[in-house]
Amino acid sequence: MSDSCHSRHFSWLMKSCFPNPQHHHPQPLHRSISRHHHHHTTISSLPDDLLLECLSRVSSSSLPSVSLVCRRWSRLLSSSALYDLRRRNASIYHTVFVFSVTDSGLFAATLRFGDAYSWRTSFIPAGDGGEGFRGPLSHSRISAIGRGIYIIGRREMVRYDAWTGALTAKAGMVFPRKKFAAAMVAGRIYVAGGAARTSALEEYDPVSDKWSVVAEAPRRRYGCIGAAVDGVVYVIGGLKIGASESEVVPLAAGAEAHVYASSMDLYDVEARGWLRSRAVPSGGCVVAACAAAGFVYVLTSHAVELSFWRFDARRKATRKSLLFKPYFVSSCY
Known part of the structure; x- marks a missing residue:
């Protein structure tokens, strides 16, 4: 060039x-x-x-x-x-990105809203002499900063450019993790959970391309989900690891996973501290969660029943006695 x-x-x-x-x-x-x-x-x-x-x-x-x-x-x-x-100039469009990691490379599919709803796919081959993308990027999570989509793997991380389709290698996390929580706040990525030997909350700075430990989480979780609203990182659900001696569930690498963690841990990025944890109503397993328009949406499963909840995460909102609002409860047979 x-x-x-x-x-x-x-x-x-x-x-x-x-x-x-x-x-x-x-x-x-x-x-x-x-x-x-x-x-x-x-x-x-x-x-x-x-x-x-x-x-x-x-x-x-x-x-x-x-x-x-x-x-x-x-x-x-x-x-x-x-x-x-x-x-x-209205040249940026709402777009859905889907990625698939294989041994030979990375498949990327995009669906731009208003573009006749047609999918466009591309393939980025893995470099020579490596094990491909599947190993380094296994159990990955995705977080977006501007036009950059960060695919965070257990040992490595890559940045996908949403405009050019280029893939760039970035620094990996301090601690290897699987099925962890990831969220973006103020142009930085935060990860927690998914590690049996540490409860560290890590922060990634894209400018310096460095990870650092900023806090210790109140509890260790495995299979948790991350979200962010109004400067607060939410670590939601998963399994409790090493929390008690009852209802132990065997986990890989000698760790112990206990009952479902039907709660949310809240980390205030600006204050650099943890807020009071919140319990998810009805208990059970948190199947999915996301944040949108100042709310955290949580889908939980308990035996044959599914429930969908909305948590008011707006700091300046008028606080009510019930912050969780049920959307629906359905039974599955």
Whole structure:
């Protein structure tokens, strides 16, 4: 990749940014004078702010090619300023991403809302000499920061660029984990649970590409789910590990998993401390959970019954005696 851009690259883009001088300016009166002062204007001579305006109007299908023009364009494409401009120009669309990890590589499927609801798939082969993606990225969790989708595996992590489709290796977690909770707050990723030998809560900084332990969780969980609302990380459900001596369930690597953890542990990122834990109504196993619009939604299973609950996680909301609200309860036979 070259360090500078030339006018032959994306000539259509340059023409859209600059009007034809023959259409807007009369011929000079003195040809001899204009001959001495004539110079060519190229897109590489544009300042960053004007070039960002041009790049913000490039179609989504052309973004992978744009990133290969030169290092400067690749750097601008990764800037938060371009992301804000494209969002302001309504060039960012709600999209569903689905990933499948295999020994040979990574399959990515995207479904963009409003695009005739058609799936588009791509394949990224694994590098030579390795064991593929399945081993390092087994039992992975996904967290998104801007246009970057981080696939967090047990031992390694990769970043998938939602605009260009490029895959970049990133630093792995401090402690290996399986079936852990992951959530994003203020541009950083937090993980907890999924480890039998530690209750550490880890934080990932994408700028420095480093993981660090920021706190110890109140309890160890396995198979938990992560969510985040209003600056608070929620570690939800799973199995209790090493908490008591009753109702022990055997677990791999000599650990002991006990009864279902029908509760949520809350970590305040700004205050750097744990808040009071919350119990999930009806008990049982937390099947799924997510956060949306200031609420945490939890689906639980107990014997032959399923229940769906909504937890009001808004800090400034008027607190009521019942923060959990039932949505439905159904029986399965």
